Amino acid sequence: MISLPIGDALFNYRVAGVAILNGKVLLHKTPSDKFWSLPGGRAELFEFSKNTLIREMMEETGMHVTVGEMLWVSENFFVYNSIKHHEIGFYFMMEIHELENQSDFLGKEGSEDLLFKWFDISELHSIKVYPEFIAGQLSGNAEPARNFTADFRDLDAF
Numbered sequence: 001m002i003s004l005p006i007g008d009a010l011f012n013y014r015v016a017g018v019a020i021l022n023g024k025v026l027l028h029k030t031p032s033d034k035f036w037s038l039p040g041g042r043a044e045l046f047e048f049s050k051n052t053l054i055r056e057m058m059e060e061t062g063m064h065v066t067v068g069e070m071l072w073v074s075e076n077f078f079v080y081n082s083i084k085h086h087e088i089g090f091y092f093m094m095e096i097h098e099l100e101n102q103s104d105f106l107g108k109e110g111s112e113d114l115l116f117k118w119f120d121i122s123e124l125h126s127i128k129v130y131p132e133f134i135a136g137q138l139s140g141n142a143e144p145a146r147n148f149t150a151d152f153r154d155l156d157a158f
Contacts, residue, residue: 001042009084015052016040017094018071018138024102024118025138027129028060031113035128038091039116041109049090057094060107060114068093076131089131 002013016038019026027036041056043049050067057065074089107114119127124135 001044003042009086012085012087013043014040014087014089015043015049015056016089016091017053017057017065017067018091019065019094019096020121020138021096021099021102021118023122024120025124026096026116026118028107028114028116030109031115035130036117036119037130038134039107039114050092053092053094057096060109061096061105061116062107063099064097066095066097068095072133072137074131074133078130091134 002011004011017026017040018038026039028039029036039057039060040053041060043052044055047055049070053067054065057063070090070092072089072091074087074091076085076087076089078085078087102118104115104117107116121138124139129135
């Protein structure tokens with residue numbers, strides 16, 4: 001996985017999918033997280049981004065997906081579990097083939113549970129979704145740029 005510890009920080013190359021169905025978007029989180037994000041994961045060395053998303057969705061949910069057009073590229077700085085992160089994220093449209101309904105379901109990230117839930121796009125402003133630009137982009141407050149930057153580091157912690 002392309003996740004490099006550098007000093008007291010971590011660099012991640014992440015790929016995520018945007019699955020929209022019936023006005024709802026699929027998000028996921030760990031049980032301990034207080035925020036939601038788009039499903040996906042870290043790329044492996046010499047793996048194309050679209051293949052990363054296909055692999056990650058199969059590993060985490062057991063579902064086959066088709067990856068569509070790239071929507072956004074994100075440069076994101078944040079602190080997670082007391083570790084500073086520098087993340088480059090690629091975001092693609094995604095279609096899930098084996099989807100029987102839009103009920104909540106559990107997935108796995110290694111030995112850790114992942115909670116998957118469909119959220120009405122019009123209600124994204126009422127929950128924490130990271131990176132934050134996603135809620136605005138999906139709710140129709142789209143910016144014309146396709147590259148987003150976010151710096152959520154606690155500067156005193158650096």
